[in-house]
Amino acid sequence: MNATMCLPRHVPLVVATRGNAVESVHYGSIAVAGADGGLLCGAGDADFPVFTRSTLKPFQALPFVADGGPQRFGFSTEHVALMCASHSAEPRHVAAVSDMLARIGCSERDLQCGSHPPIFYAATGIPVPPDLVPTPLHHNCSGKHAGFLAWCRLHDEPSETYLDPDHPLQRAVRRTLASLLDCSEGELVAGTDGCGAPNYALALAQLARAYARLAAPAGDSDVAADFGVLFRAMIAHPEMVSGERRDDLALMQAAPGDWVAKGGAEGVQALGIASRGIGIAVKISDGGARAVRIATYAALEQLGLLPSDIRRLLQWRRDEIRNHTGVVTGWLVPVFRLS
Numbered sequence: 001m002n003a004t005m006c007l008p009r010h011v012p013l014v015v016a017t018r019g020n021a022v023e024s025v026h027y028g029s030i031a032v033a034g035a036d037g038g039l040l041c042g043a044g045d046a047d048f049p050v051f052t053r054s055t056l057k058p059f060q061a062l063p064f065v066a067d068g069g070p071q072r073f074g075f076s077t078e079h080v081a082l083m084c085a086s087h088s089a090e091p092r093h094v095a096a097v098s099d100m101l102a103r104i105g106c107s108e109r110d111l112q113c114g115s116h117p118p119i120f121y122a123a124t125g126i127p128v129p130p131d132l133v134p135t136p137l138h139h140n141c142s143g144k145h146a147g148f149l150a151w152c153r154l155h156d157e158p159s160e161t162y163l164d165p166d167h168p169l170q171r172a173v174r175r176t177l178a179s180l181l182d183c184s185e186g187e188l189v190a191g192t193d194g195c196g197a198p199n200y201a202l203a204l205a206q207l208a209r210a211y212a213r214l215a216a217p218a219g220d221s222d223v224a225a226d227f228g229v230l231f232r233a234m235i236a237h238p239e240m241v242s243g244e245r246r247d248d249l250a251l252m253q254a255a256p257g258d259w260v261a262k263g264g265a266e267g268v269q270a271l272g273i274a275s276r277g278i279g280i281a282v283k284i285s286d287g288g289a290r291a292v293r294i295a296t297y298a299a300l301e302q303l304g305l306l307p308s309d310i311r312r313l314l315q316w317r318r319d320e321i322r323n324h325t326g327v328v329t330g331w332l333v334p335v336f337r338l339s
Helices: 053-060 062-066 069-073 077-083 091-103 119-124 142-155 168-181 204-215 222-236 247-254 289-302
Strands: 011-018 021-034 039-043 049-051 189-192 198-203 259-264 268-273 278-284 319-322 328-334
Touching: 011 278, 011 289, 011 319, 021 204, 021 289, 039 204, 053 062, 053 142, 053 168, 053 198, 053 204, 053 259, 053 268, 062 069, 062 142, 062 168, 062 222, 069 142, 077 091, 077 142, 077 222, 091 142, 142 168, 168 198, 168 204, 198 204, 204 222, 204 259, 204 268, 204 278, 222 259, 247 259, 247 289, 268 289, 278 289, 289 319, 289 328
Parallel strands: none
Antiparallel strands: 011 021, 011 328, 021 039, 021 278, 049 198, 189 198, 259 268, 268 278, 319 328
C-alpha cells in the first residue's frame, strides 16, 4: 500500500439515531487554521490529504484574475463569482455563463464539463420537466469551465485541450496552488474531478489555511489583491456561487460580508471567516452529504461564531429523519468536540 492509499484517522462526527439508539455513524475530520497555516483546533485527522473537489474553484480561478482577465473581457463581479461556483443552473446562472462565453468568442460547444440536470430541481424538490434536455450550460461547473476558456483566450492558448494536466492553464493552476501552500508542485496529489478538470488532494489543515487567506488576505501584495477580488465577488453574489436552498448560499447569507463558503462533492465543506482570519475545512469520510451541514454547524457553534440571527441555519443544529409517512424516526446529531 503506497502513501496515498493509507487510511485516515477519522473520528465520529455525526450519528444517525433511530429511537434512542445509534443506527449509523458518519466519521470524518475537521480543521480550523489561520492564514499563517497554524492549526488552531480540529477533530480527527487534519493532516490527511482529501480531495478538494469544488472547494478548489476559487483557486482555479486565481490565475485568470491575477492576469487581469476580468478587466480584459469586461467580466462583472457576478461572472467572477460564477467561476467559483457549483451553480444550480437557475436561469440567471445559465444566462451569465452564456454571456461569459459570448464575451470571449466561445459557445457551449466549447465546454468540456459534460451535462447533467440542473441542481435546482434536486435542491427545491421541484420535478425535472420531462422535456428538459440538459446541456453543458446546466452543469454546475460550467462557470469554472467558462473561466478556463477565458484564460485560454487571454493567453492565446489552445482551448481544445484545456483540461489536459499539461496544458499551460493547468500548469498555471498547479503553480498557483503550490505557491499558496508553500510546497512543490510534485507534492500535490492529483486526480480528476467529476467535470473532467484536474483536482488535488490537500491536508484539511491546508484547505482551511487556503480559505483563511481567501477571506482575510494579508498585506498589500498582488496575491492579496487577487484574493480580495474573488472574496468580494463571492460574498456579494452568494446566489451565483450556489443557488436557491443550497448550503453555501445559506451560510453566506447567515453572516453577510464575513463568511465565504464553498462545498464540494464527497462530503467536503470549506469556510473562510474574515472577521477572525480563520478557515474551516470539514470532510465526511463516507461522502454523506446529510452529515456535512450538521458537522459544520456544530463546528461554528463550538468556535462561538454563530451569528445572532441563526434562523437560516437553525435546522442544521440537528436534522430530523422521517419515514415515508412523515413520522420522525430519528435524528442526525453531532458527537465531536474540537480540541
